[in-house]
Amino acid sequence: MNRLSRLVVLAASASMLAAPALAQDAQAIRTAEQLRDRAMAGSGAYSIVEAITTRFGPRPAGTASERAAAEWGVGYLRAEGFDNVRLQDFPLSAWSRGQESVEIVGRHAQPLAAVGLGGGEATPPEGIEAEAVVFETWQGLLDAPASSLTGKIAVVLQDTIRAQDGRGYGSSSVMRFQGPTEAAARGAVGYVLRSLGTHDHRFPHTGATRVGEGTVPAFAISPPDADQIRRLVALNEGPIRLRLKSTAAFQAPGRSQNVIAEVRGRERPDEIITIGGHLDSWDQGTGAIDDAAGIAITTAALKLIADLPQAPRRTIRVVWWGAEEVSQPAPAQGLAGARAYADSIANEVANHVAISESDFGAGRIYGLSLPSGQADSDFQKAAMRVLTPIGVLWNPAPARGGGPDTGPSVALGVPAFQLAQDGTDYFDVHHTADDVIDRIDPKAMDQNVAAWAALLWLIADSDVDFRAAAPTP
Ligand code: ZN
Ligand code: ZN
16 A cells, blocks of 8 residues: 555545534535545546647736737636626836857857747847956855946856745845846846756746846856856866847837636625636747646636535635736736735735635645644644645645735735645746646646635635634734
8 A cells, every 4th residue: 555545544434434514614625625635536627738838838017929829718608507707907128038149159158959048138239349257156146346347248147946836046046036136236248047946957047037227138048058158168278258138129109808607605795715727928938837727727627616506605716817927017017917806905915715826837735834823723724624635734834925926915904825836847947938738737737726626615614714713823
């Protein structure tokens, strides 16, 4: 008997022995288990990723492609029988990368596999050619004195560490967002970093960088190209010269949009649980793992609930957020879709029971964290009884957020929960041309949907109050 089957047996015997106090709890647990088992047998999530990525390809924020995907989503969600399906527009300036290249010139001249950072600025038409100053670590750049990089291109080669919970990316993403600013502050005219990726394929990873005064054109090179620069430095045959070119630009102010749909609660429809993913993607791949997968997982989970003979007591709302990926010229800010959503609920925050997002790929769920005060609660015990048999462990650390698009709502006081996904491989393809549906295991998506559907039912068909249980600060 393997570990998982042992857990299944243990969970089964636990549910036979320990009947919950209230009949309605027992019924809620039974329904959650049915939802879980139905999803494990085939959730339909993969076909949603397939539809979005096949029909619309890349969906950069604020583009016609993102809009077309959102409009398709409205039709799809209506056809699937969801309630209150609508678009929520908000202003956004789209960014396009145009033409770009990074090459070594002079001695050892050769092209590099590189990509511009999202929101980055253009070079002059002839490009920027300068000597590279190579730093093995981000701290090395931060320790460089003011003016020490005047007229140079700063290059940072620090690796991103592979980790199940994504903490390697968590600590290295500052190199992408703040790198061009820190380089500019020391006089640099350009910035190049080793992609925030954990693989050794020749795919460079894009991603948002800070927009505004005091930055320089910025590019990520693929991990093997970073290793190539390391070898060239080791040759010790004089300075490395780079030429950077980009025609990137922000478009005239336009719009993006969130897609919103619900299953209305049968008893307390004004009490809302919000879930979702983001519909926009970077322009290179088709945004399958980031984040058509998150949309598919949460939508398929809600569809399973919509198909039950009776709705849960509370309303569950799925949001396909727009414009998660991009930063914006000041005074606008990033996470524009999430901010627009938070603004729209600001007058009714007390009705919002909980929020969470699926935005970490399509890997299996291994952990649950709930708002503080839930350890050993009846709700936590019920949730783990349903989730343990599919390999989900209890994480006693309270959820601090539920994904990037939940941030502005959490800041208003909406409690967050998190189903942690195995991200061991996520940063192999994240923000690259290799982010395509071929990287997704449909069975892992089914397990995700199982966890989401079961947990959502337990929250929505109960009166659990995550605020009341939280310890007073
Ligand atoms: Zn994402
Ligand atoms: Zn992303």
